[in-house]
Amino acid sequence: MNIFTRLGEFLLMLKGMFTKPENWRIYWKELMHQCVELGIGSLGIVSIISLFIGAVSTLQTSYQFVSPIISKSVIAQIVRDSVILEFAPTITSIVLAGVVGSKVSSELGNMRVSEQIDALEIMGINTKAYLILPKILAALIMIPLLVIIAMVLGIWGGRLIGDITNILPHEIYDKGLFESFVPYNVTFALTKAYTFAFIITAIPAYYGYNVKGGALEIGRASTTAVVTSCIMILLADYILAAVLL
Amino acid sequence: MISIKDIQKGFSGKSVIEGVSSEFETGKCNLIIGSSGSGKTVLMKCLVGLITPDSGEIAYDGENFSIMSNDQKKIMRRKIGMLFQGSALFDSMTVEKNIFFPLDMFSNATKAEKQKRVDEVLDRVNLNGANKKFPAEISGGMKKRVGIARAIVLNPKYLFCDEPNSGLDPQTSLVIDKLIKEITTDFNITTVINTHDMNSVMEIGDRIMYMYQGKKEWEGTNKEIIFSKSEKLNSFIFASEFLKDAKDMRMLELSGKIDDKRDMDEMLRS
Numbered sequence: 001m002n003i004f005t006r007l008g009e010f011l012l013m014l015k016g017m018f019t020k021p022e023n024w025r026i027y028w029k030e031l032m033h034q035c036v037e038l039g040i041g042s043l044g045i046v047s048i049i050s051l052f053i054g055a056v057s058t059l060q061t062s063y064q065f066v067s068p069i070i071s072k073s074v075i076a077q078i079v080r081d082s083v084i085l086e087f088a089p090t091i092t093s094i095v096l097a098g099v100v101g102s103k104v105s106s107e108l109g110n111m112r113v114s115e116q117i118d119a120l121e122i123m124g125i126n127t128k129a130y131l132i133l134p135k136i137l138a139a140l141i142m143i144p145l146l147v148i149i150a151m152v153l154g155i156w157g158g159r160l161i162g163d164i165t166n167i168l169p170h171e172i173y174d175k176g177l178f179e180s181f182v183p184y185n186v187t188f189a190l191t192k193a194y195t196f197a198f199i200i201t202a203i204p205a206y207y208g209y210n211v212k213g214g215a216l217e218i219g220r221a222s223t224t225a226v227v228t229s230c231i232m233i234l235l236a237d238y239i240l241a242a243v244l245l
Numbered sequence: 246m247i248s249i250k251d252i253q254k255g256f257s258g259k260s261v262i263e264g265v266s267s268e269f270e271t272g273k274c275n276l277i278i279g280s281s282g283s284g285k286t287v288l289m290k291c292l293v294g295l296i297t298p299d300s301g302e303i304a305y306d307g308e309n310f311s312i313m314s315n316d317q318k319k320i321m322r323r324k325i326g327m328l329f330q331g332s333a334l335f336d337s338m339t340v341e342k343n344i345f346f347p348l349d350m351f352s353n354a355t356k357a358e359k360q361k362r363v364d365e366v367l368d369r370v371n372l373n374g375a376n377k378k379f380p381a382e383i384s385g386g387m388k389k390r391v392g393i394a395r396a397i398v399l400n401p402k403y404l405f406c407d408e409p410n411s412g413l414d415p416q417t418s419l420v421i422d423k424l425i426k427e428i429t430t431d432f433n434i435t436t437v438i439n440t441h442d443m444n445s446v447m448e449i450g451d452r453i454m455y456m457y458q459g460k461k462e463w464e465g466t467n468k469e470i471i472f473s474k475s476e477k478l479n480s481f482i483f484a485s486e487f488l489k490d491a492k493d494m495r496m497l498e499l500s501g502k503i504d505d506k507r508d509m510d511e512m513l514r515s
Contacts, residue, residue, distance in 0.1 A: 023351070026349055114333060114336075115329045115331055116334075118290075119333040122295070122326075124320065126319070
């Protein structure tokens with residue numbers, strides 16, 4: 001199957017999601033369920049990664065800053081901008097592509113193989129709208145929030161390690177955080193977060209929904225979905241940086 | 246009644262169903278039989294709209310399903326119940342939630358009314374007490390019964406069963422067959438069953454269609470099937486020596502040469 005056929009199928013899947021729900025209440029419940037599954041379920045891993053990324057950024061930046069004429073508060077500026085612009089949205093999203101992407105793909109793949117999707121179709125339910133749309137919407141709601149949490153924790157992690165190791169006292173770190181702060185960077189990071197949230201759920205949903213075969217194919221679809229999502233995240237990261245910065 | 250006319254379906258240039266026409270009667274168990282790969286499942290999926298046939302006509306009580314819009318098909322599907330080969334239960338939901346689901350989605354009834362209906366159908370399929378169990382915690386036969394309960398909870402006019410006895414022991418198969426037959430008669434449903442279980446054919450098959458390599462080879466009742474002159478059908482039915490002997494004896498019995506059942510039993514034992 002060539003790339004254009006896949007793209008066509010993907011676009012048709014997206015188009016198929018937008019129909020009037022059979023029952024708003026059930027769809028709302030499913031959306032809330034997905035918000036918990038995708039958002040709250042990923043909070044732990046996002047928190048751990050962010051803290052360590054912030055901490056390592058502080059250590060490595062200070063290691064590279066040997067000149068006595070540059071203020072140490074610059075380290076905090078570099079950590080802040082690195083975390084906001086790149087680490088929080090991109091690294092978090094790549095990790096989520098693995099965590100959320102494989103979950104979405106294997107869940108839908110299993111439903112397809114075990115005829116649960118057919119059972120929903122027979123009931124007269126639009127399965128694209130009921131199974132895929134809530135996942136994408138939940139990701140669009142929760143992933144930007146996770147990225148904001150990752151920003152805060154990443155910067156805090158840098159502050160914490162600066163204090164613990166005595167590399168950078170928190171008074172200097174705090175001073176540096178507010179120097180030359182560009183609010184647009186946060187807007188840019190959130191734009192990336194929304195784009196990546198869509199990629200993280202829509203691509204695995206496509207692969208999972210269209211699985212044919214058995215357990216082996218579900219695993220294959222899951223792997224392909226995660227790999228494709230990661231590549232698309234990096235590609236989108238470059239395009240957004242080139243266009244918006 | 247469901248009528249199909251000249252249904253054709255192929256995949257990647259290979260024809261899977263070739264010009265199948267038939268009628269499935271209301272209040273009866275209409276069986277589609279045939280060996281694996283004969284096109285039974287594809288035909289059933291065409292009937293319920295999971296696969297679009299390349300050509301032909303499918304009509305539900307005179308309403309042409311083939312030319313309906315997607316929205317019209319969605320409405321029509323609410324009159325359809327289906328039992329899948331693997332039961333297709335939602336494994337994240339309990340037995341009760343599985344049956345609640347179609348009601349929650351499509352019914353405006355109160356919670357108490359829905360609960361009453363769920364209890365009714367669970368009682369109908371003899372599954373009281375399994376309400377809070379998950380599909381992974383129940384047996385294959387129970388899963389089939391939950392599948393039937395879910396299929397009939399919205400009072401469908403048409404019931405489709407894809408190999409309802411696959412993976413079940415003969416005794417449980419009989420229970421499932423009996424249940425499907427009772428539901429069909431009690432609620433006057435048009436039931437279409439895909440099977441290759443000859444017990445089902447003899448027990449509940451009011452109308453039988455035999456498919457061979459995508460074509461309708463034979464059609465009739467379970468009384469007529471034993472006298473079929475189709476060699477393909479006979480080799481399908483009487484695949485074992487035991488059944489061939491049983492057929493010969495049935496023929497003798499019907500021709501009046503054996504009147505006493507005890508003689509038949511003795512012959513069978515010998």
